Amino acid sequence: xxxxxxxxxxxxxxxxxxxxxxxxxxxxxxxxxxxxxxxxxxxxxxxxxxxxxxxxxxxxxxxxxxxxxxxxxxxxxxxxxxxxxxxxxxxxxxxxxxxxxxxxxxxxxxxxxxxxx
Numbered sequence: 798x799x800x801x802x803x804x805x806x807x808x809x810x811x812x813x814x815x816x817x818x819x820x821x822x823x824x825x826x827x828x829x830x831x832x833x834x835x836x837x838x839x840x841x842x843x844x845x846x847x848x849x850x851x852x853x854x855x856x857x858x859x860x861x862x863x864x865x866x867x868x869x870x871x872x873x874x875x876x877x878x879x880x881x882x883x884x885x886x887x888x889x890x891x892x893x894x895x896x897x898x899x900x901x902x903x904x905x906x907x908x909x910x911x912x913x914x
Contacts, residue, residue, distance in 0.1 A: 800841075802879075802897040804872035809852035809879060811892070813843050819889065822909035828859060832869060832878055833893075840881070840891035841905060848890050850879060861885060862912075 800813035818841035829838035855873040858866050865884035871877060882890045894902050 800843075800892075800897060800901050802892070802901070804852075804875050804877035804879060804896060806872060806875035806877070808874045809850065809854055809872035809877070811848060811850040811879065811896075813849075813892065814847045815843050818842055818892075818905070819844065820909050821894065821905045821907050822911045823907050824891065825910060825912040826862065828861070828867065828869075829881070832881075837910075838878070839894040839907060840911075841894050841897070842889050842891050845882070845888060845890045848880070848892065854879070 800815065803810045820842045822840055823837040824840050825837045830836060832838060850870060853873040855871050856868050858868045861867040861883055863885040868882045870879045872879065877896060878893050879896055880890050880892050894905055
């Protein structure tokens with residue numbers, strides 16, 4: 798089952814050619830807290846090669862706890878966070894679960910706490 802989603806305004810969209818995420822987790826790192834405005838960011842991790850993002854995207858890169866860069870993708874129109882791409886794990890990308898299409902996100906349950914309490 799391929800996955801798909803979009804930002805709040807619908808101008809940035811993505812598709813994921815995968816049957817299921819590698820993991821679904823609550824990322825409690827400080828950057829995800831600040832980016833989401835919450836205690837964590839709920840993410841679905843996929844192989845990067847399966848993800849195609851289209852539309853107006855702005856990126857912000859900062860150092861992660863590994864000392865390597867993490868690049869965060871946002872819709873440049875409405876500011877919705879779409880994904881984060883950690884250089885420390887170059888084969889994966891973490892899609893923000895809230896941006897998935899409604900029927901897809903309701904079936905995903907967090908299995909992991911990343912930087913958890």
